[in-house]
Amino acid sequence: MDLLKGIDRVHHPEILDSGIRTSIKAKKILFHEGDIAQRCYLVIKGSLKLTKLNEQGREIIIRYIGPTELTAEVAVLKEKKYPATAEALKKTDVISWDKQTMLQLMRKYPDIAINMLDIVFKRIDDVQFRYLELSTEPVEQRIARTLMRLMRQYGKKTEEGVCIDIPLSRQNIADYCSTSHYTASRILSLWGKRSLIISRREQVTITKPHKIRMIADEE
């Protein structure tokens, strides 16, 4: 639990209970880009997709958010807008806090504030790195890196390989690494033929992680 790192387990219930537990149905929107940020959210179960739209209505995926991850931290400050839209991929449980409650918590447990800073810095690092990637790496490499990222976040071992356990269309992959669904499809189907992955409708299983990693050229 990123937010509670370093805090004695005894206090966890108090902290979590001070928020409101809600459940969002699959494909429902939790908050919209541009709305005034009222609450920040911790995902307990399920998954969110965080996206932004440009003026022409093209969607890009900022990231996926799974259990134990926090989002909309910006809600702790006043008069801020949500910088992106969050949509539930499946039935998703979250705990949310409004500004006052979260600030009180941070005052009582300063580690929460530190952890939040830590989360936020990691976020910056992440976007900046992906920005660098987008500037300088070709699509194939970006897709490979995206699969590696998703594998680490959502990978489930199966007898076929590591399955990325969220609904993941070619369009989603394209939106996540800024390409077209045509290109995403072409590359995935190529990798499928080479047996690096098994690709089904809205689902990818990685059978040769090391090979994908080589294409990603990490480090």
Place this chain on the structure above:
Amino acid sequence: MDLLKGIDRVHHPEILDSGIRTSIKAKKILFHEGDIAQRCYLVIKGSLKLTKLNEQGREIIIRYIGPTELTAEVAVLKEKKYPATAEALKKTDVISWDKQTMLQLMRKYPDIAINMLDIVFKRIDDVQFRYLELSTEPVEQRIARTLMRLMRQYGKKTEEGVCIDIPLSRQNIADYCSTSHYTASRILSLWGKRSLIISRREQVTITKPHKIRMIADEE
């Protein structure tokens, strides 16, 4: 002064004096990407260029940092690395604080912590927006937006127009909006012929800001 917003002027000297004032010569490096972050910096006079390198050694510019702006906030947390390299464009004066001092300050003046959060959230917003831009807008538009940004940050009124008052080569512009210096040169020289700008060696003056703004297509 972003960092001191909302804090009584009486306390400013104490806060600023608790840091160390240093001067960096033009073209000298203040900190390197990847080094352990020891201090965070407030620019008083002059300017910094913040860059990242990819594996192949290609440079991208994250942003320029001018007076009253803060950088390397990440240094308040332990064991963090500088996420980018900062180089002085000209002789630049900064005030810097180490982790302990800054944390003490934040404890004594909680507004500093709030302001820092605010700065950091603005940073995320910024990168995410530029990421969206890079994904979806053509080069010409990105260059126009970059010029608008630099104009707001470094614009000086002259009789010719608004001059961007930092050394700014075509290569710099290219690194800032992820294109090649060839393309940057072609576009700037086109705009020069249309008298939207006056472009000299390492210097750009915008004579028709509204036209550039139209190309940037802001809002």
Place this chain on the structure above:
DNA sequence: AGCTGTCGTTGCTCTGGCGCAATGATCGTA
């Protein structure tokens, strides 16, 4: 003044990847 090195410009070529169109595969629903 002349030399050297950096920066800027521009014609040319080449290609990564976009987007259309057509088709096939699979899902949910009645």
Place this chain on the structure above:
DNA sequence: TACGATCATTGCGCCAGAGCAACGACAGCT
């Protein structure tokens, strides 16, 4: 089980922009 809707695949043409090469302009140094 049949049908519409969404998702995936692939051949094809096209073009924005990268990169090379060659040259010009200007700055700083001796």
